Amino acid sequence: MFDKTTWIRLPRNVVVGHGVLPQTTEAIAELHLAGDPLVVTSPTAREVAGERVVDDFVANGMEPATVVVEQASFEAVERVIETARAEEAGFLVGVGGGKPIDIAKMASDSLDMGFVSVPTAASHDGIVSGRGSVPEGDSRHSVAAEPPLAVVADTEIIADAPWELTTAGCADIISNYTAVRDWQLAHRLQNVEYSEYAGALSQMTAEMLVDNAGSIKQGLEESAWVVVKALVSSGVAMSIAGSSRPASGAEHLFSHQLDRIAPGTALHGHQVGVGSILTEYLHSGEAGRWTNIRDALAGLGAPTTAAELGINDAAIIEALTSAHEIRDRYTILGNGMNESAAREVATATGVIGRA
Ligand SMILES: NC(=O)C1=CN([C@@H]2O[C@H](COP(=O)(O)OP(=O)(O)OC[C@H]3O[C@@H](n4cnc5c(N)ncnc54)[C@H](OP(=O)(O)O)[C@@H]3O)[C@@H](O)[C@H]2O)C=CC1
Ligand SMILES: O=C(CO)COP(=O)(O)O
Ligand SMILES: [Zn+2]
Numbered sequence: 001m002f003d004k005t006t007w008i009r010l011p012r013n014v015v016v017g018h019g020v021l022p023q024t025t026e027a028i029a030e031l032h033l034a035g036d037p038l039v040v041t042s043p044t045a046r047e048v049a050g051e052r053v054v055d056d057f058v059a060n061g062m063e064p065a066t067v068v069v070e071q072a073s074f075e076a077v078e079r080v081i082e083t084a085r086a087e088e089a090g091f092l093v094g095v096g097g098g099k100p101i102d103i104a105k106m107a108s109d110s111l112d113m114g115f116v117s118v119p120t121a122a123s124h125d126g127i128v129s130g131r132g133s134v135p136e137g138d139s140r141h142s143v144a145a146e147p148p149l150a151v152v153a154d155t156e157i158i159a160d161a162p163w164e165l166t167t168a169g170c171a172d173i174i175s176n177y178t179a180v181r182d183w184q185l186a187h188r189l190q191n192v193e194y195s196e197y198a199g200a201l202s203q204m205t206a207e208m209l210v211d212n213a214g215s216i217k218q219g220l221e222e223s224a225w226v227v228v229k230a231l232v233s234s235g236v237a238m239s240i241a242g243s244s245r246p247a248s249g250a251e252h253l254f255s256h257q258l259d260r261i262a263p264g265t266a267l268h269g270h271q272v273g274v275g276s277i278l279t280e281y282l283h284s285g286e287a288g289r290w291t292n293i294r295d296a297l298a299g300l301g302a303p304t305t306a307a308e309l310g311i312n313d314a315a316i317i318e319a320l321t322s323a324h325e326i327r328d329r330y331t332i333l334g335n336g337m338n339e340s341a342a343r344e345v346a347t348a349t350g351v352i353g354r355a
Helices: 023-029 043-059 074-086 096-112 155-159 161-176 177-192 194-211 219-240 250-262 269-283 291-302 313-325 339-348
Strands: 013-017 034-041 065-068 088-095 114-119 129-137 139-144 150-156
Touching: 013 023, 013 219, 023 034, 023 088, 023 114, 034 043, 034 074, 043 088, 043 155, 043 269, 065 074, 074 088, 074 096, 074 129, 088 096, 096 114, 096 129, 096 139, 096 339, 129 250, 139 250, 139 313, 150 155, 150 194, 150 219, 155 219, 161 177, 161 194, 161 219, 161 269, 161 291, 177 194, 177 250, 194 219, 250 269, 250 313, 269 291, 269 339, 313 339
Parallel strands: 013 150, 034 065, 034 088, 088 114, 114 150
Antiparallel strands: 129 139
16 A cells, blocks of 8 residues: 655745835735734844834734744743743744744744744745754754744845845855755665655755855845745755755754854854865765865855854864764764864865864
8 A cells, every 4th residue: 555645834925025024914814814923033133124013913903922032942932932822822923033933933833823934134044944943952953843824035124134144044055965965875874764856956956046146246135035035945845855854964963063162153054054065075075076165155255164154173173073963863974073084174175274
C-alpha cells in the first residue's frame, strides 16, 4: 500500500511592495480570523512599523494589544502566550526582524492561533517559515511553529532599514548553498529524508540572488524587493521540507555557537555567510567553490572575515570546533573538527589571519 503523506503549510496572502503596510488589515480581513490581534514586536520595529499597525487596527474597529520582546528565548514565548491569554487575543501579528517573528510564530503554535508576519527588515529567511530558532543552554532548537497565514512586507520600510540588515538577509540566502550540500550529505551517509523539490528550490533561490546581485544596491528600494522575494522563497523551501534543513546546515551551527560565544556581536545572516565560506571549503577543498561564496558575499558588502564580523580569531576556532555539538544534525562537520584543522580552514579561506 502507498502510505506516504505530505502536508505543506504555506501563507495564503503574500503582499510585498512600496507602502503596503496599511494593507495589513485588508490582508488579515480576507483570512476571516476571529477576535482581536496581539502585536508582537521589538523596540525599533515598534517605532518603524508596529505602532502604525496598531493604529490601523484601532481605525478598523479592533482592540489590539502589544507586547515588546528583545530576545529570542522560551521565556519571551511564554510571556507572549500569557499576554495573549490575558488580553483574550484572537490572533498574533509579528512585526520586526527574525526574533519577534520567531517568538510570535512559536506562541501562535502553542495557542493554536493564526499568525501574520510583518517583516521590517530583509535580514533573515524566517519571514515565511514554519520553524522557530531558539537558544537554550548549550543547544539551539529548531522548533515547529505556526507558519504565517499572511505576510506583509513593505519595501519602503525595509529599504529604509540599515543596509547591513539587507546584506545579512542576502548572506542567509547564500548560505543555502552549503545547507543543501550538508542535507544531501546527511541523506547519503545517514539516510536523512531529503526532498528534491525543497533542495532544488533552496539552491535556485541562492543562485537567483547571486545572479541578481547587480540590482542589490544600497539606497535602491528594488533591492528590498529582490531580497524579500528570495527570503520568502527560502522560507517556502523550509515549509516544503517540514524542517529548516534546506536553509540551515553546518554554517548555521557555527553561527549558533558564535551567538553563545560572542553574543550580540554580529548579525545572524553575516555569521552564517562567513560560516558558509568555511564549510564550502570543507566540502570541496582548496580549489572548490568557496571563493565564489566569498566573492558573492564581498560583492554585496557582507562580511567575509572574522575582523569584519567584529569577532576575534579564538572565538571563530572555538565555534568551529564545537559547532557539531549544538544540535543533532549531521553535517560536513561530522563528529567535530580538531583545533589545528579548524585553524587550517579558517586561515586558508582568509577568515582569520595567519598567526
Ligand atoms: N525561524 C527561521 O526559519 C529563521 C529564524 N532566524 C532567526 O532570526 C534571528 C535573526 O534575525 P534578525 O532580523 O537578524 O534579528 P533581530 O530581530 O534581532 O533584528 C536585528 C536588528 O535589526 C533591528 N531592526 C529590525 N527592523 C529594523 C528597521 N526597520 N530599522 C532599524 N532596525 C531594525 C532590530 O532592532 P530591535 O530589536 O530594536 O527592534 C535588531 O537590532 C535569529 O534569532 C535567527 O535564529 C533566522 C532565519 C530563519
Ligand atoms: O536560520 C535558519 C535558516 O536560515 C534556521 O535556523 P535553525 O538553524 O535554528 O534551524
Ligand atoms: Zn538563517
